Amino acid sequence: MVNVQEYIENNFSKGSRVINVAVKNLVGSLDLREYSNLEELVIEMNQITNLIFSEKNKNISKIEAYDNQLTSLDFLNSLPNPEKLKWLGVFQNQISSNNLEVLAPFVNCEMLSIGKNYIRGNLSSLRYWTNLKRLDLVGIKPKVWGLECLAHNPFCGVNGAHGEFFQDYPPKNIQEFNNNTWRGSNDFRKLSNDKVQSQSQELDKLKNERSQEKKEQSQELDKLKKEQIQELDKLKKEQSQELDKLKQQCQELDKLKKEQSQEFDKLKQQYQKLDKLKKEQSLNEVFNPQ
Incomplete structure (x- = not known):
């Protein structure tokens, strides 16, 4: 086990635009407040417990944090430019949340993967996510609702185009659900x-x-x-x-x-x-x- 903060500081400069430490057996909390040029963060398959950002992290467009030990989505509140984020993946963590309004500001996000977490709440906070192309809710316990807010989204299949919609239980108010691809x-x-x-x-x-x-x-x-x-x-x-x-x-x-x-x-x-x-x-x- 290696402390993630020490590993990052020893291997990446403060001016790094991309930090990729996937599958490095890293543990602990990661403070990225001084990495003002950071655009992409890839930390999948570690045991990282928390992410810390600040007003300096103005350029972050991708957070890929699958299979870690994150317990909250609160780190999103400290991102100063939420409209920059295009990719958010926190699949298979320890996230427990009843408030999904924290997702509302990230209106330009194209991919959201929050499955395999203990999340319960209303996904109507995604009603302005008009660029969404992939939504992964597989294994969410106990459940989420409010998916009807996405029916007017191009993600549903306007003009024949469609995004990908994955979950392991049928949407409450959506009738068409074909091969894990939701067209609406x-x-x-x-x-x-x-x-x-x-x-x-x-x-x-x-x-x-x-x-x-x-x-x-x-x-x-x-x-x-x-x-x-x-x-x-x-x-x-x-x-x-x-x-x-x-x-x-x-x-x-x-x-x-x-x-x-x-x-x-x-x-x-x-x-x-x-x-x-x-x-x-x-x-x-x-x-x-x-």
């Missing part, structure tokens, strides 16, 4: 298309309602802004008028101060005259006594 019946496709159309109408209705809500909110916001602007203008005008009053009062005070100053100067002059007269009278009394 016309009735079923029509039913699904009606359902898609209904969902599309509901979505359009919801979009219109939200658009109307946004429009009303925008109008309300514009009205509120207008009222606030008017209130601010009114307040500014009142403040300007108040300031003009204060200026006028200051001018009146300056005028009053000036008048008082002039009055004080007059009184001062009078006082000086009185003082001079008093001095003259005093001298008179000294030199001209009675």
Whole structure:
């Protein structure tokens, strides 16, 4: 047994575009966060327990991890560009999941193999996987459902083309199942298309309602802004008028101060005259006594 992290770091540079370590008797958790150029990862037939990605892994288009010891699909949540992934194979692991919505973002995926795992959930998360060419559900325990969401997909056999559909129990709502190749019946496709159309109408209705809500909110916001602007203008005008009053009062005070100053100067002059007269009278009394 060889630790997978040590093996990868010793044999592959951080700039590697392809890492292929199939059937190397590797064990443990594999951290690929620093392998920013990685496009294809092939680790089949080992005993790897976990995969760790980061926002640096922007170019991953293929993950082939058949026959390992993976216990979850949560590693998919950390892939920054889910639309890049074209191939996802986790057949025969220890994956236990009741939530298959984690698959929804990988809309350009062409091959999905999740058989021989303990998966239970709704595969309607694949409804936008229009490029799907192969779907392998063999040996899933206990089961999945929601396959009708794929009936409008070209994978079903539009214009005579078809992909491959494998599972070891009959689809619940699909009548045609020929040599493990599912083409989809016309009735079923029509039913699904009606359902898609209904969902599309509901979505359009919801979009219109939200658009109307946004429009009303925008109008309300514009009205509120207008009222606030008017209130601010009114307040500014009142403040300007108040300031003009204060200026006028200051001018009146300056005028009053000036008048008082002039009055004080007059009184001062009078006082000086009185003082001079008093001095003259005093001298008179000294030199001209009675």
